[in-house]
Amino acid sequence: MSRQLVATFCHEVNSAIRNEDALKIRSILVLEPPFANPIYYELIEELRNEYPADDDGSEDRLEEVIKAAVTETGEGQDEEGRPVQSWHHMVVFLAGWLTFIRDVDTSQLLKAYQAMSDVQSKGNTALQHPIKGILVLPTLIGYAQIFARLAVALDRQPELAQHVIAASEGKEGESLAEKAANVVRQGFLTCLSDRNTVPGGIKDGRPDGKKIGVYKMANVCLKILFQSNKLDNCSMIFKNIDAASPPLHFYPAGDRVTYLYYLGRYHFISNNFYQAQMVLQQAYTDTPTHENFMKQRRLILLYLLVANLILGRFPSERVYSRPEAMFFREIFQPITQAIQKGNLEAFQRMMNLDLSWEYAAKLCRWKVFYQIGNCCEILVYRSLYRRVFLLAGKQPGPMDRAPPSLDLNAVVVAAAYLETRASASQAKTHSNGWSFSNQGLPTPPSYVDPDFEGMQGVAPYFHQFDIQEIEGLCASLILEGLISGYISPKLKKLAILGTKKAGSPVKAGFPNLWQVLSTKKREQAGGDGVEGWVKTQQAGGGKVVRLASARPAGS
């Protein structure tokens, strides 16, 4: 067979470069079999015959042919007569693409991954050309998405890749997914640091030059890192964005929403719930409501809902009635009810670490179970103190000078009672999170570390509330601003302050949770700024990102 087809493809690519048609280049350099156009199979056939994989010289010969045919990769001039350096890396990239389609076997995931990594890296280098690099950007974004899928698929079958991970040079335990994220990140950094743009990187209301690819590339990296559970490694991407990206709102809605979803989840996992809810609220508000996007809306809403829950804001009827909130009511209403009533028993049952609650495993899979268990418990306690204050608090008469107060011993009684009930084995929790039985009280919760189970002389630990613990908890709640008052350590009483101003003792003693928590978080963060969310144009048109100082995602 003649070399006709390689030449034809080269000719096509050459015209596309000359016409500055990046989308045409993407449409030619398809990567993933099966190919819709049979000509690709003829091309592969030709490659196998003329440039066989087992011939070491094949790739060099291909490069020579490409270099001669794709003349646009040579040195030249731009429209204004300024010299444009040669684009040798495009030649290497094209040869890489040809050898990739020649050799790819989709049944061999690991081999395909390695070949993909190679062609992606070559594409990254071609992207770096200051003038022409942008012409491979759409191609490279498409490749990155395929590469991400492959990396995640492999990450879920670690047995396939064990020896490769073991052999990785010096970077202990770096997974294939992390390696893939690092490769894609190079392309992301090239887009971010493109200096061939107008100052600020925004031209006519649109990102200029390679900056258009910033969030698409970032989203691919984030997708890989999230799907392979490397959430900690995302912070470098957000730092890079903070340092050099044009404002997010100039980007297409799909890029924005996807990016905000990952950013919100990152803040969520970092316990920055206030930032998480701001980011996710924006993502939720910006996502179209039609059913094609239901899955995205549901995931955004899920983390938005939990972030709000932890900050003392509950979903309204409007949220629960949304189609994307299907079954959220069944899952979250028992939790909000327990918080609302101070029902420690129901809360502890639902958040039991043995995952015995019917939705516990689901919450675990969503990676919100421990956050709810840890962060909402304090809200339950706050409501319990409030509830006991309503039932047993001392509210002085009009002539009385003493402030309203609560005997903390009453809280000990209530907490101990509820905790003991929570430990009742085999007891079922009603859908409303509360079940009473008239049977005698079960024993208090006991604990033996599994390591010591069955050993002689090891007595189980029984937790029981005492006045010290209840006093300590109360002090924490006061310190956090969730209760407004002071403790008399001598009398073991909580005294409430500011009744006159607030209108009633209970309002004074137990200020609105969301108000307290959101104000505090905002103050801690120094305002409504969020790391990773660029809202305004940066001075000087963005800084230069120094690749040398960029840390790989896995390190």
Added chain:
Amino acid sequence: MSGAAQGSAATTKAVVDDKSKNGEPAVEKKPAAQLEEDDEFEDFPAEGTQALANQNWTEEDTQIPGGNTHLWEESWDDDDTSDEFAVQLREELKKLGQTK
């Protein structure tokens, strides 16, 4: 990576097909089956000609009925001392002489 062309086609389709448009969702399946869902955040559809910047969703596309306000309850403190939970708690406190 445009989404506009696909997006608008999808909207039209959704309007025609969607049984759940007015109020209640049409799905009444078992919770467990419904809860088995993937947690992967899918890419937004982005095929088409204007590949890099064409997901121009309008405000109309993203509005939920009644608007995006009042999604969250900020005041939910419960002062009811006559519900079952409160009654049981009061009983317990009474037993130990802790009620007022």
